[in-house]
Amino acid sequence: MASLFPDGEGNCRLLDAGAGIGSLSAAFLDRWRSGGFRFKRVSVDAFELDSALIEHLTHILDSYNNRGDFVANIRQEDFIHIAVESLTGDLFSPPIGPYTHAILNPPYKKINSQSAHRTALRRVGIEAVNLYSAFVALAVAHAAPGAQIVAIIPRSFCNGPYYRPFRNFILDHAALCHMHLFESRSKAFKDDDVLQENIIIRLECGGRQGSVTVSTSSDDSFSDLSYHEHPFDRIVFPDDTERFIHAPTSAEQNAIELSPAIRCTLADIGIKVSTGPVVDFRLKKHLRDMPSESTVPLLYPGHFSKVGTTWPIKGMKKPNAIELNADTQKWLYPSGFYCVVRRFSSKEEKRRIVASVVEPNTFGNVPMLGFENHLNLFHENKQGLPESLARGLAVFLNTTAVDEQFRRFSGHTQVNATDLKLMKYPSRDDLIQLGEWATQQETLAQDKIDAKLRDLML
Structure with missing residues (x-):
């Protein structure tokens, strides 16, 4: 995930919402410290509600604060409410962002239609049925122009009516640049009861939509990593009002895509x-x-x-x-x-x-x-x-x-x-x-x- 970001310079403001013990931030910061980014300064906003993880998160982020060019803000707060209050200009909540980068492994949990989270999100025009889509949408909403967002999320958002508002939101506000697929659900996430595939996406906020890179690997060892580049009209079909997001795993077009005999609704x-x-x-x-x-x-x-x-x-x-x-x-x-x-x-x-x-x-x-x-x-x-x-x-x-x-x-x-x-x-x-x-x-x-x-x- 850290390797998917293009090189950057200047000052970096990184968002890690749902930070856990800080593994994703650490991967990003390791790349920076090893010369993979040319940032002069990096600040991280790491949101994590679980008090049992805060000590580990603090320890990991503190280990990068030895040159005076790094600041870590650990926020044991509800990211959704803080982000919504920032967007609505709540006087009692300081604004967050704009972020130049975000690296996310958000929580996966349905949002009840009558919940406080759902009500808050609607105040800022975001319709989300799951926490992961809410986190990504709010990251996009708090991004600076040209900001890069990399997130690992369930692939369920790619189709179906419930995620259409989320697809519309991200495709209207960002360019989809990269998707990585794990071909095996059981190998990559063997410690979890995964009933759907997870996908890693990279978005460029406010970016011009161009071709999309689709990479695949069997599992999290990435030993058989492969890449293909596709025009955007193979990812989201121009005549599809639902804006389903397709993920071709080879350069060849599917037989059905090519056939004039299969065109009926x-x-x-x-x-x-x-x-x-x-x-x-x-x-x-x-x-x-x-x-x-x-x-x-x-x-x-x-x-x-x-x-x-x-x-x-x-x-x-x-x-x-x-x-x-x-x-x-x-x-x-x-x-x-x-x-x-x-x-x-x-x-x-x-x-x-x-x-x-x-x-x-x-x-x-x-x-x-x-x-x-x-x-x-x-x-x-x-x-x-x-x-x-x-x-x-x-x-x-x-x-x-x-x-x-x-x-x-x-x-x-x-x-x-x-x-x-x-x-x-x-x-x-x-x-x-x-x-x-x-x-x-x-x-x-x-x-x-x-x-x-x-x-x-x-």
């Missing part, structure tokens, strides 16, 4: 995708372990596998059925063919997008189906799809090219309906042809469906 195809509406704990009194005459199937990700749909599953930890009555009917879909994609994958699973076809004959003569909240489903105005269309969608979504494309903007294990909605697809006719082809195959091995997609894109 779901609206073009005439279908929609929704999150499964049955939230089981809210309808708990209507759930049944096994089906009966008064129930209809309730489908979880566990009912779907590579070999098809298995329902009911005796002894499954989740219920197999839901009562059909006036209280539940509005949460159910008419029986029919659907394409479903599970919302979560496990930590080191090969695929992020796993699609399956819901076949109504699996369930017998039932009028409705329940889809649990951990599934996304494709439908036509809350009705089933033509069989060939449902099968074609599943074939397309299960291709390697789609999975690779999805990984370019999503680094966490969740696949949201919004993500699926914003992807590009083949035309309705091409999807139907894919589905008709699929029904004629004895097996649908990965190499076979990948080859079929390549034929479509020719």
Whole structure:
């Protein structure tokens, strides 16, 4: 992280918010003391609330104060409140910044919509759902023109609707210069229960957006470090109103990016995708372990596998059925063919997008189906799809090219309906042809469906 900063001169004002014991500041200062920066003077504002860490932080920063050209300000205060008060000109809070540099490993914790932090952030026009996005946004807000910010944060901000205000904020106020990806979640962060990838980013505040360097390594040893440079329109697509941030890991363009045959939106195809509406704990009194005459199937990700749909599953930890009555009917879909994609994958699973076809004959003569909240489903105005269309969608979504494309903007294990909605697809006719082809195959091995997609894109 310290090596990502360009060389600097003059006076440096460094922000380390969420400083811990000072490891990041120390790395920055080591580079300075060894001649990696040409600063005449460095001052550090190190914010850390945990009193158990203050003694260690003080000891580490004091070790650099031996030449009269360094000042450390250790602030055992709430960074969010101090930064907001500084921006709003609170008379009882001295201003902080402007900072020429920031090096950040902010805390990762959701911010409740009614919390004091959320209220404070809104006072300065920052909408943040997690502490890490709040820390980075406030660092940008307190940066001097041309300031450099390097932060290690979860990659979840790159996509999804919740982080759109944060993406807009940083892209409107700074240039994205560098992204570093760790290809393995388990190796780089083996001491933590990491359910999503972490990413290191470098921002230049007020900078002119140019090309972006994307580097990768398998883990934190950086033994296989590689670099590629990409034009910004490969990182944030010009026509994407959500401003998803893609992270290509090779110089070659993905097959889907290049194909004129894959340019349709779901609206073009005439279908929609929704999150499964049955939230089981809210309808708990209507759930049944096994089906009966008064129930209809309730489908979880566990009912779907590579070999098809298995329902009911005796002894499954989740219920197999839901009562059909006036209280539940509005949460159910008419029986029919659907394409479903599970919302979560496990930590080191090969695929992020796993699609399956819901076949109504699996369930017998039932009028409705329940889809649990951990599934996304494709439908036509809350009705089933033509069989060939449902099968074609599943074939397309299960291709390697789609999975690779999805990984370019999503680094966490969740696949949201919004993500699926914003992807590009083949035309309705091409999807139907894919589905008709699929029904004629004895097996649908990965190499076979990948080859079929390549034929479509020719």
